[in-house]
Amino acid sequence: MKSEKDIDLSKLSFETKRDINFYIKEKFKDSSKFTQSQISNIENVAKSLEEGYPRDYLIGNSEFYGRKYFVDQRVLIxxxxxxxxxxxxxxxxxxDGSILCDLGTGSGCIGISLAMLNESFIVFGVDISEEAILVARKNDLTYMKKNFFLIQSNWASCFQENSIDCIISNPPYIDKDDSHLADLKHEPLLALVSELHGLEAFEIISQQAKQLLKKDGLLLLEHGFDQSEHVEKIIYKNDLKLIRKIKDLSGNDRVILAQK
Ligand SMILES: C[S@@+](CC[C@H](N)C(=O)[O-])C[C@H]1O[C@@H](n2cnc3c(N)ncnc32)[C@H](O)[C@@H]1O
Structure with a gap:
């Protein structure tokens, strides 16, 4: 048997050391004793981390709104x-009883968190990707919210006119030529990239919101740090009212709230 001290972390970067310690805490009950195969596993994980493979995929979960969600390469972290x-x-x-729709649910983290806010909400988690729906289903089974429903659909095309109280979405919004994509190569492109310089999903979702929201229904969108003005224009083009812009921790407008 070997202990944590027998694993040579000296040549690893600060970030890899931090992540490998996190991995060990998550995966092993007792870090004072390791078998040789566990040591090999940790060394392989360290190598993958050094090569830029995301920690949360290696651990198999990610934290969102204080809860853990299963994640793998089929969904955005x-x-x-x-x-x-x-x-x-x-x-x-x-x-109470509001109908909410999380478009592009991925792991289901937004939709399930919303379903937990109020048991009387009816929350739909929608994704076009069958693979993402399978991951979201796994998380749905963990939390077993009776008011959360998964649907495979191209955005909100499966809903009727004037039927939704609130549409929430963190859609893909990166331009296909954006150099940042190189750092995100392990996550699904479908979750990251949108046509029309990253704006196509906002165009489609805003058009659908105008049709599918009830009177005074709300649309809440996350967007890129430099897309606020573009998304605002899309909101006005679709005859929606701008209610509020919300900043991220770096002071950039990152979320827009609009109303039908
Ligand atoms: C940025 S990810 C967001 C995932 C999750 N909601 C989150 O915030 O972590 C965008 C999601 O939109 C989904 N998506 C992309 N195109 C779509 C479409 N046409 N209709 C529905 N979902 C789509 C992707 O599969 C992906 O899961």
Missing amino acids: PRPETEVLVDTIKSLNLS
Whole structure:
């Protein structure tokens, strides 16, 4: 038997050391004794981390709004800045029985968090990707919310006119030529890239919102740090009212709240 001290971390970067310690805490009950095969596993994980493979895929879960969600390469790893969508819905005090729709649900983290805010909400988690729906289903089975429903659909095309109280979405919004994509190569392109310089999903979702939201229904969108003005124009083009812009921790407008 070997102990944590027998694993040579000296040549690893600060970030890899931090992540490998996190991995060990998550995966092993007792870090004072390791078998040789566990040591090999940890060394392989360290190598993958050094090569830029995301820690949360290696651990197999990610934290969002204080809860753990299963993640793998079929879905985007939830980002902390996306939690502001849930905070915003919480602050709006929507009526009991409201129908909410999380478009592009991925792991299901937004939709399930919304379903937990109020048992009387009816929340739909929608994704076009069958693979993402399978991951979201796994998370749905963990939390077993009776008011959360998964649907495979191209955005909200499966809903009827004037039927939804609130559409929430963190859609793909990166331009296909954006150099940042090189750092995100392990996550699904479908979750990251949108046509029309990253704006196509906003165009489609805003058009659908105009049709599918009930009177005074709300649309809440996360967007890129430099897309606020573009998304605002799309909102006005679709005859929606701008209610509020919300900043991220770096002071950039990152979320837009609009109303039918
Ligand atoms: C940025 S990810 C967001 C995932 C998750 N909601 C989150 O915030 O972590 C965008 C999601 O939109 C989905 N998506 C892309 N195109 C779509 C479409 N046409 N209709 C529905 N979902 C789509 C992707 O599969 C992906 O899961």
